[in-house]
Amino acid sequence: MSKAFTRETDGDDDDDVALPPLPAGGRNYITPQGWARLRGELLSLIDEERPKVVEAVHWAAKNGDRSENGDYLYGKKRLREIDRRIRFLTKRLDIAEVADPSVHHGSDQVFFGATVTYADEEGAERTITIKGIDEAESGRGEVSWISPIARTLLRARVGDVLQLPTPAGAREIEVLRVAYPAPEAH
Known part of the structure; x- marks a missing residue:
């Protein structure tokens, strides 16, 4: 079989990230500060970290044989980790119910x-x-x-x-x- 059609995995590439369990009813209470922190992390990943890693992977891909290119392999792995975290944060923020304790x-x-x-x-x-x-x-x-x-x-x-x-x-x-x-x- 051609190497182009095989997929190596390090075991932690699951797209279905297991979310910590929520009680029946599906509410995900969070403080305004917690919501802002998670949203800030999400925006930082999307606007800053992911573009830097994409640029590094693009640069590494131009350097020849990708199968032995550490920069390329590490960059692709890091990109999967970032994308996984972005999906996780997006799902959590979508179901978040902000509750302000100061009331x-x-x-x-x-x-x-x-x-x-x-x-x-x-x-x-x-x-x-x-x-x-x-x-x-x-x-x-x-x-x-x-x-x-x-x-x-x-x-x-x-x-x-x-x-x-x-x-x-x-x-x-x-x-x-x-x-x-x-x-x-x-």
């Missing part, structure tokens, strides 16, 4: 976007911020709104004692503080 500023009830301080049975306090699936960063104390802790806390109020399901069994937690960002002045 709840001053409330003591937990909704999407809340920063919640709670205490566990031993009295250890933890503070988390409930964010969208595509924007939550655990290293910054952010959790997805579909995580077990967020689902337990949603709709609770300061002073409520809740049962948090864990692999070791239910644990009692108490909501101590709820805060939201202040609305932006226009």
Whole structure:
């Protein structure tokens, strides 16, 4: 068989990118800042990074044998990665439902976007911020709104004692503080 009709794959070329699961109803809540960050990444990929890689691949393609041309092979692989990320971001932004947490500023009830301080049975306090699936960063104390802790806390109020399901069994937690960002002045 001619090499021209074979396709080598590195195993991660799937067009159907598996999206993190959304609960029934298909809502993909995201904060305005998270939406702006994802949209900024998408526009940067489309307007800046992809054209640079296309130019590099075009240049490398003119340098002869493509089968042993590292610049060409790497460029094509990078182009597939960029295109995959563009498809992913486009799909996620299409189903995104922007929810501004500042509308709840001053409330003591937990909704999407809340920063919640709670205490566990031993009295250890933890503070988390409930964010969208595509924007939550655990290293910054952010959790997805579909995580077990967020689902337990949603709709609770300061002073409520809740049962948090864990692999070791239910644990009692108490909501101590709820805060939201202040609305932006226009």
